[in-house]
Amino acid sequence: MADQSPARQATAGRRQRKQQETRRRLVNAARSQLSSGGIESVTISSVTEGADVAQGTFYNYFDSRDAIVDAVIYESVERLGQRLDALTAGMPDAAEIYSFSLRHLMNTAVSDPVWGWVMIRLGIAHDTLLRTLGPRAARDLQIGVDSGRFTIPDVSLAAAMTFGALLSAMQEYLEGRDREASATLYAEYLLRMAGIPAPEAHEIARRPLPPLPDVDDDLA
């Protein structure tokens, strides 16, 4: 059994905090680099330089350049999930919750530089989305089923299809479609998929979109 003396515990705690702080600085540096210079500009040396840590230290935290890019994207997606949770908590109508969430998802995906082409190029977008927002989508769809608002034979597949369809809608946008129109149509089609009749899906997808609230930065 490990030595659990208070002094040892304090040392371990300090070391852990220091490690978390170094990891955070690396991820923040990678995010800045990604936002300002694009995916090609993110290299291990650009990240360690931005974080002001020794280059060799990088490998104590991440296996590769791609691994830290994944971490940046994962955090961005998870953050969006938390903001959507904050926005929709307490809203009464599952269809409206789903529609608002989809429109913000699409808007964020095409306006935040960490998202966009990066995700489509890396091919990791879908996994990341499923892992972070998938359970939330399944939860929101299930609430709709339980309240009789949605008629969905299989919540899990419908939730997954939400994210594949997002990648398609993002690509359409990036090829020149208007952002609001893309987000509205995306929500409208997925409301239909959830069993909302077409005229009602049309109306719900065009309701005024409340802004996303900020959330505290609690990602380690």
Place this chain on the structure above:
Amino acid sequence: MADQSPARQATAGRRQRKQQETRRRLVNAARSQLSSGGIESVTISSVTEGADVAQGTFYNYFDSRDAIVDAVIYESVERLGQRLDALTAGMPDAAEIYSFSLRHLMNTAVSDPVWGWVMIRLGIAHDTLLRTLGPRAARDLQIGVDSGRFTIPDVSLAAAMTFGALLSAMQEYLEGRDREASATLYAEYLLRMAGIPAPEAHEIARRPLPPLPDVDDDLA
């Protein structure tokens, strides 16, 4: 102006045929390797060995290992498009055409070894699908709109979302879902997206699926 004498033309023709034949042998070798050994086993030397051509020759045809893998996948997707065209030509109901096409698409995607994880991993699936099957999906959806069967505000986005949703459905299947059930649900959700009322979408997606016809190998 180039010498257009009959002898020169014959020589140029022979050279072009020889080049097409070499390219075909390389692509066929890459496909065999991909099917039998998976994506990791496809190397430039395994491909040139399988095609029985000198290793240096490879670069006259493809820039990289990934380029020939892309060519194999592109051909597989294009071939499926041709088979779907042959199956559905002359069918009267746009909803049935779309449903049959989607179910075959899903079935092929998860049973042909060239598809499956390879596509999801490489992240090129979506581009390839949009390029080859996208125009066909847009055509079929437009026929449905013109005949009053579908109510789709925007055919282009709906067609694109078909393929993103496919990637999601494929991933669900690969994580353990039954193939027929995946294909049926996938079609059912997308029929709803196209404006078919839920009970009718349910019925259409479960009609007996006619087998895919073979088509002549006319891909150069």
